[in-house]
Amino acid sequence: MAIASIEKLTTQLARLPGVGHKTAQRLAYHLLSVPKEQAQELSEAINDAREKVHPCPICGAFTDLDTCEICADPRRTEETVCVVSDARDVLSMEKTREFRGHYHVLNGSLSPMNGIGPGALRINALIERCKSGQVKEVILATNPDVEGEATAAYIAKLLKPMGIVTSRIAHGIPIGGNLEYTDEVTLAKALEGRRIL
Amino acid sequence: MAIASIEKLTTQLARLPGVGHKTAQRLAYHLLSVPKEQAQELSEAINDAREKVHPCPICGAFTDLDTCEICADPRRTEETVCVVSDARDVLSMEKTREFRGHYHVLNGSLSPMNGIGPGALRINALIERCKSGQVKEVILATNPDVEGEATAAYIAKLLKPMGIVTSRIAHGIPIGGNLEYTDEVTLAKALEGRRIL
Numbered sequence: 309m310a311i312a313s314i315e316k317l318t319t320q321l322a323r324l325p326g327v328g329h330k331t332a333q334r335l336a337y338h339l340l341s342v343p344k345e346q347a348q349e350l351s352e353a354i355n356d357a358r359e360k361v362h363p364c365p366i367c368g369a370f371t372d373l374d375t376c377e378i379c380a381d382p383r384r385t386e387e388t389v390c391v392v393s394d395a396r397d398v399l400s401m402e403k404t405r406e407f408r409g410h411y412h413v414l415n416g417s418l419s420p421m422n423g424i425g426p427g428a429l430r431i432n433a434l435i436e437r438c439k440s441g442q443v444k445e446v447i448l449a450t451n452p453d454v455e456g457e458a459t460a461a462y463i464a465k466l467l468k469p470m471g472i473v474t475s476r477i478a479h480g481i482p483i484g485g486n487l488e489y490t491d492e493v494t495l496a497k498a499l500e501g502r503r504i505l
Numbered sequence: 506m507a508i509a510s511i512e513k514l515t516t517q518l519a520r521l522p523g524v525g526h527k528t529a530q531r532l533a534y535h536l537l538s539v540p541k542e543q544a545q546e547l548s549e550a551i552n553d554a555r556e557k558v559h560p561c562p563i564c565g566a567f568t569d570l571d572t573c574e575i576c577a578d579p580r581r582t583e584e585t586v587c588v589v590s591d592a593r594d595v596l597s598m599e600k601t602r603e604f605r606g607h608y609h610v611l612n613g614s615l616s617p618m619n620g621i622g623p624g625a626l627r628i629n630a631l632i633e634r635c636k637s638g639q640v641k642e643v644i645l646a647t648n649p650d651v652e653g654e655a656t657a658a659y660i661a662k663l664l665k666p667m668g669i670v671t672s673r674i675a676h677g678i679p680i681g682g683n684l685e686y687t688d689e690v691t692l693a694k695a696l697e698g699r700r701i702l
Contacts, residue, residue: 311569313554320550323543325535326528337593338522339551340558340567341612346520347555351548353517354536357510358544361537370537372508396534415538 314340366437368413368430369398378402378411385409387444391434391463393417393451401449409447412437417455418462431463438472445473452479452497511537563634565610565627566595575599575608582606584641588631588660590614590648598646606644609634614652615659628660635669642670649676649694 314336322332339347363369364376371377378384378398388409392398395413414429426432437443446467450456464474480498481490490498511533519529536544560566561573568574575581575595585606589595595608611626623629634640643664647653661671677695678687687695 311558311567313550313557313569314567317550317554320547323539323547324532326531331523333596334523334593335521336554337567337591340554341592342520344555347551350517350520351551353510353514354544354548357514357533357537358541360510361508370508370511370534372510394534395538396531399530 363395363413367398367411368415368433369395369411383408386442388447389434389437389443389445390447390449391460392449393456393459397449407447412446414450414459417450417453418459419455426462429459431466434463435466435470438467438470443472445475447475447477449477560592560610564595564608565612565630566592566608580605583639585644586631586634586640586642587644587646588657589646590653590656594646604644609643611647611656614647614650615656616652623659626656628663631660632663632667635664635667640669642672644672644674646674 317336317339318329318332321327321335322329324332327335339350360372361370362372364371364379366375366379369376369378373380385408388407389412390401390407390409391412391414392401393414393416395415398411398413401407401411412430412434414431414434416424416429418424418426418429434446438446446463448460448463450459460476464476467474478501479494480501481487481494487495514533514536515526515529518524518532519526521529524532536547557569558567559569561568561576563572563576566573566575570577582605585604586609587598587604587606588609588611589598590611590613592610592612595610598604598608609627609631611628611631613621613626615621615623615626631643635643643660645657645660647656657673661673664671675698676691677698678684678691684692
């Protein structure tokens with residue numbers, strides 16, 4: 309009953325993040341059940357995106373232009389650079405409509421256990437950008453996990469001697485959250501980061 | 506920040522079952538981050554599967570041959586036909602290694618609410634197969650939900666006048682399950698289906 313093409317499709321789908329063998333199989337059978345055009349549309353969308361989209365040479369976010377819309381926008385200030393781990397995080401930050409500076413995508417977080425050192429990230433490119441003299445503040449918006457914190461601390465240490473203000477986004481209770489259901493680490497961070505009213 | 510190719514890829518991925526917009530976006534960004542070859546391998550696997558795989562003209566299960574391996578296997582008996590809703594269910598049944606008959610895939614379950622009547626399923630093809638006289642028993646292995654039960658009942662009603670034994674797979678407590686955590690409907694079915702030892 310092993311059909312080579314289905315097995316191959318399942319294997320490829322199982323390489324997607326969060327997709328296990330069982331889900332991959334379900335997706336493979338789904339792609340075989342839908343109209344052929346629908347399956348082709350997905351396959352074309354993958355190829356098309358890979359043809360047209362590439363990382364912006366300045367910030368590292370994805371773009372289909374020479375320089376991404378954000379880096380090319382003259383209304384945005386170059387004085388503030390927000391550092392994120394992944395290109396997708398730029399989308400999340402942009403949704404807030406609060407940030408009008410530039411971005412810098414690291415393409416990951418420091419993770420010595422997985423062999424990801426500073427050289428594997430776009431940290432050197434960040435330092436070069438900061439050397440231009442236009443950057444006044446670097447906001448470190450890596451994730452609040454072990455790797456993200458280590459990455460933020462590492463970058464802060466590099467930028468300090470350069471006289472650049474480095475800040476870290478706040479950790480605390482999410483809006484709509486609830487003291488009772490907030491874990492103690494977050495609560496401790498919220499207490500530590502309290503602001504005088 | 507809206508990049509047409511990424512939006513298009515996200516839309517296509519969101520058409521997969523169990524994939525919402527957020528997951529689709531995560532998958533799209535993943536496909537942009539991996540080596541180009543890996544994304545191409547997925548896209549090729551989709552096209553390749555759609556080129557080579559088609560439903561078996563007899564049972565409706567997927568195959569890359571003229572007739573599927575199961576229908577073509579002379580060691581399997583044509584006297585018993587196991588009816589399942591989806592091609593994927595054939596895989597699950599085969600894993601038991603208990604069934605040595607043939608299959609019949611309906612391509613769905615009766616669902617009048619969604620406009621899926623008997624004509625939309627491969628029920629006529631099943632009746633035609635049964636008319637050949639070789640089929641002695643039809644095992645109805647549709648899912649134990651409202652649609653699956655209705656489909657099984659509908660098919661049983663059609664087959665009875667033809668003198669064919671129709672059976673339904675047993676419902677009860679799964680092996681490794683636990684009375685305490687079994688819902689009352691399953692428990693009632695288990696009681697109803699009890700066997701004398």
